Amino acid sequence: MGGQRIGIVGSGLIGRAWALLFASAGYRVQLYDILESQIATALDDLREELQQLEAKGALRGSLTAAVQFELISGCTQLKELVQDALHIQECVPEQLQLKRSLYAQLDELLEPQTVLASSTSTFMPSLFSESLKRRSQILVAHPLNPPYFIPLVELVPAPWTTEEALERTRLLMLALGQRPVVLKREIQGFATNRIQYAILNEVWRLVSTGIISVADADRVLSDGLGMRYALMGSLETAHLNAPGGIADYFQRFGGEIAAVSATYGPTPDMGAEAETLAEIARQCEELVPLEALPARRAARDEFLTRLAQLKRQLP
Template sequence: MSSQKIGIVGSGLIGRAWAMLFAAAGYRVCLYDILESQIVTALAELGQELRNLENKGTLRGELKAAEQLALISTTTELEQLVVDAAYIQECIPERVELKVNLYAQLDKVLQPQTIVGSSTSTFLPSRFTAGLKQKAQMLVAHPLNPPYFIPLVEIVPAPWTSDQAVQQTYDLMVSLGQRPVKLNREIEGFATNRIQYAILNEVWRLVAAGILNVLDVDRVLSQGLGLRYALLGALETAHLNAPGGVADYFQRFGGEMAKVSATYGPTPDVRDSEMLAKIAQQCEEIVPLQGLPQRRATRDAFLTKLAALKRQFE
């Protein structure tokens, strides 16, 4: 249990989730936003959310919902946010000019011990920290939505981020009960989106070629590969799938893998309107747009159960 101060910049969807994760681990959280109205709503909704989780028995950490809420304070002053902060998690909208501006502002007021991690899903850290005085303390700490239920955090350094900042962020994420990974250098898409896009591209090609419809191509993951991947990564899955382990697996199937891979074809333009309209129509037959909030809530409820099961597995 820590009493260190953590700053959160931006009190939207992801900022709130981080506030809950840090408060659950006993950190003092200071939530900052440029909009006073946004902060007021955020605090009210956080209180409600924490009570809901407590009632359902899925609240994280050892503190009660009211105790966790009491650890969260708010401000609209950047100077107040940075004072004595051990770490700041940035969660402002995904627009590079906003990030560049904010990091330049932070650079002027940041104390030497404070690390800043960005939640960005797409921008390399070098893109918004280049030229700053305190750039060695800045990096990306990318969560997956919903961070309260999905433990992965991708820690991505810029070329100038210090090893110490990377390690401290890693240790901090572990202290929250998250499961971080450290990339040794920045790369477009980090790791998650590189893998996710490879899957989406192939799913798209199979539907566009008329080989599977949306329901069935999703079934390949949700009723097949995804069940294994919910427990194990791709390489450990391969390791278990050949009598002699992973070396045996790639010796046996590597030739076939290369042959199939040569047939993938170019990256599809997924903005192509005709195909997109077809995919959207089929998806909406499965879950109508007005049913999305309910479907998300159901997914999150089951992710909690899956997370508990995974802890037993590990």
């Protein structure tokens, strides 16, 4: 593993997080960015972050912070980044044209043994790989923020991605201590955002019709459903909630679920519903003023660190 090289394209928030994850498992990581100054800033930040994680006892892997930092270096040439790489993780901004032109460039450089994975949260891999020579080596590996504390990675193949590229990436994610899930084929929103948006839609409808406040709608998740979901998903939850397991659960409650679901109403167009948006923003900002967002993000990360530790202690 020590000699295997990982290339990261784009050294912003997510590129840096991937650098930490790969280094924690002993991979040599090169960070590339279109802005050279950004690479230097990223390396400084990573050194500091590793030291802080170590001081807090939250450093992943068995190597010290100093050793992990030694594994990470900057790189100013795409060609050099791609050479002999086992895996390239793309983390440039979420703009389709930008991704398309970058993938066209990478296509000329990519070697046959390299898997090229995009961190994109919205673009299906076929959208930026269809016309490429190396398209069978390209897929999506979508993390959740902050990836250092949330282990899920969604792996999404294009119709032409090989099973081998998918399986190799799955094993690589496991080697990092991440928890990959594999979609059998691409779909808009992948699995995570489809489920997340279903929740957002209903929360929006409940708040906009005056049924519940923003604070209480969020507490339905944080103090209720989310307590279970940190351990098990919605299907296992159902499986445990009826004496005869999940088949029994849906036989008992399927009719009720369908009846409630039929009352949901149309999908909200959140950006266009100015009045509801202003009201939701007002309530959210009352709970967490904009100037308090950094502190609240830090609290979230602290909580997720402890939750991740707790989950690792469980059998």
